[in-house]
Amino acid sequence: MNIQDAYNEWSQLYDSNVNRTRDLDAEVTRLLLKGQRFPSILEIGCGTGKNTEFLATLGDAVLAFDFSEKMLAKARQKVTASHVRFEQADITQPWNCADDSFDLITCNLVLEHIENLDHIFAQAARTLRSGGQFLLNELHPFKQYGGTKARFERGAEIVEVDVFIHHISEFIHAAEKNGLKVLKFDEVWHAEDAGKPPRLASFVFGKD
Numbered sequence: 055m056n057i058q059d060a061y062n063e064w065s066q067l068y069d070s071n072v073n074r075t076r077d078l079d080a081e082v083t084r085l086l087l088k089g090q091r092f093p094s095i096l097e098i099g100c101g102t103g104k105n106t107e108f109l110a111t112l113g114d115a116v117l118a119f120d121f122s123e124k125m126l127a128k129a130r131q132k133v134t135a136s137h138v139r140f141e142q143a144d145i146t147q148p149w150n151c152a153d154d155s156f157d158l159i160t161c162n163l164v165l166e167h168i169e170n171l172d173h174i175f176a177q178a179a180r181t182l183r184s185g186g187q188f189l190l191n192e193l194h195p196f197k198q199y200g201g202t203k204a205r206f207e208r209g210a211e212i213v214e215v216d217v218f219i220h221h222i223s224e225f226i227h228a229a230e231k232n233g234l235k236v237l238k239f240d241e242v243w244h245a246e247d248a249g250k251p252p253r254l255a256s257f258v259f260g261k262d
């Protein structure tokens with residue numbers, strides 16, 4: 055199903071569905087960033103604001119992009135702090151941000167919906183300040199090889215959202231091509247995942 059339409063529909067249930075990947079991502083993001091401060095943060099694909107709420111406690115200014123107006127509406131209800139700004143934007147287009155303007159960029163569970171990784175890494179590299187970090191958590195491709203993909207329930211029907219598989223090396227090569235370095239890489243399991251493939255691929259990239 056078309057990604058934007060799917061998330062507009064899913065927005066009503068996204069926060070209340072059982073979703074281990076969503077919950078694990080929230081946990082990992084908090085562990086990775088806890089205790090740090092950032093003057094300026096950009097979150098791409100903020101959804102209903104699950105992580106924006108946390109980023110608001112770390113940043114002096116937070117800008118959050120998503121192309122689904124209904125996901126954004128939920129996020130705006132959740133996060134009302136005046137230093138947080140939500141903007142409807144398609145991240146496959148050039149980002150409407152100045153060069154060297156963010157100390158942290160975050161992207162959580164979004165790039166399975168984006169075909170061209172190079173564009174995302176090029177925009178992140180352009181808009182990060184020197185010394186800045188790009189935190190990326192994605193559904194691990196091992197889960198995708200086994201058929202796991204973003205999906206939600208519409209009554210008795212399961213609706214699958216359009217996805218692309220990106221191998222771990224693709225993320226690393228796209229970063230390298232755009233001058234970003236891998237500072238940290240982890241594969242993460244949910245407590246219920248024992249004996250199964252890792253659920254999340256978690257990267258922190260840095261700009262010199």
Ligand SMILES: C[S@@+](CC[C@H](N)C(=O)[O-])C[C@H]1O[C@@H](n2cnc3c(N)ncnc32)[C@H](O)[C@@H]1O
Pocket residue numbers: 057058061076079098099100101102103104105119120121122125143144145146161162163164167168204
């Ligand atoms: C699985 S949700 C993740 C939301 C949030 N980051 C989280 O971790 O809960 C994916 C989000 O990416 C957004 N998204 C997908 N493609 C996008 C695009 N091209 N531009 C902007 N947002 C996009 C969707 O609208 C949706 O809100």
